[in-house]
Amino acid sequence: VESQACLDNVLVAAAGLILPPEPPTRVESRFTANAEDWHWFGGSSDFRYDLDGYICSQNSGDPDWFFRAPTKFLGDLSLSYGNSLSFDIRIAGSDQDKVTVDDVVIVGNNGTTMRYNTPLNPGLAWTSYTIGLSETDGWVDTATGEALTRADFEALLRVVHELRIRGEYVSWTSREESETCIDNVVLTNFEPPVITQPSDQTGSQSNQGGGVIEMTGGGRCDRARCKRSPSGSWSARVFTVSHN
Known part of the structure; x- marks a missing residue:
């Protein structure tokens, strides 16, 4: 045949x-039925699942808070090298004034951490992001601020303990009540x-x-x-x- x-x-x-x-070509959270074991990290409050199919939380002061990915996005992500992480974010609040440098954080073995700064903060409408997963895509070592080598990047992906996506985009000093929502998180791990x-x-x-x-x-x-x-x-x- x-x-x-x-x-x-x-x-x-x-x-x-x-x-x-x-x-599998991807790991994803579309939030069609529930929060899919996502949580928050840092100074967040009122974490909730919206029946329209996304999750949200509010700022509650320092420290900055992040959406924290569940187990299916962690572990050995070697096959994600050279592929991408994508997600949609929106903010409910008029005062998006916070300067950020660590919009996405990946924590590897022994606390080794790399961060990525998106070129543009989200706004009131849904903003889509697609972030490449290689040493040439703008990731830096959180401790040093230096670019990673390919060997360092691949080593970190082999043992991923945490994946965090920023939810805090409003300075707490502004006293602006704001809520950040996230949807359509997709980690491409093989093509x-x-x-x-x-x-x-x-x-x-x-x-x-x-x-x-x-x-x-x-x-x-x-x-x-x-x-x-x-x-x-x-x-x-x-x-x-x-x-x-």
Whole structure:
């Protein structure tokens, strides 16, 4: 039986083989039924779930507060390297005057922490953010303020203890009552490689009926797991399972 292995928009003829549904392409919280075990961190009050499908909390003074992600967003996030974290935030209050530098915080092993500063604070309407997860995307070491190396970034992602997303955007000195809400939190933790100019493929079948397809080609390769040869071509190994 002839079937196809599909790498995003690249079709690869592979008799009897298709891409498996592993691993999950994303972890997400859409809040369609409940708060999904999200909590707050810091000086927050009146944390609540809204029946329209999002969660909110209010500022209650120092220290600054954050939305804290549940267990499904933690642990070994190695496959998230080179992918992204996205979410939507809005503020109910007219005085968004706080200067922030740590809008997203990831805490790794031994308390090692990195932070990301979004270029624009949210407003009264929903504001969408998509943040790249690599050392070139603007993350810095919280302790030093310096950019991380790739080795440091990958090491931190291997053991993630906390993921926090800022909820405090109003200075407490303003005495402005404000509420921040968050929705559509998505952590992309795997995507198949894309080679824009595929030139060759080889397949090897295992005893269990699965195997590996080796893709090579030119153009560009859009995923962190791709490898580039000295000649400039790309290669990507894709695990497959049998399909009849």
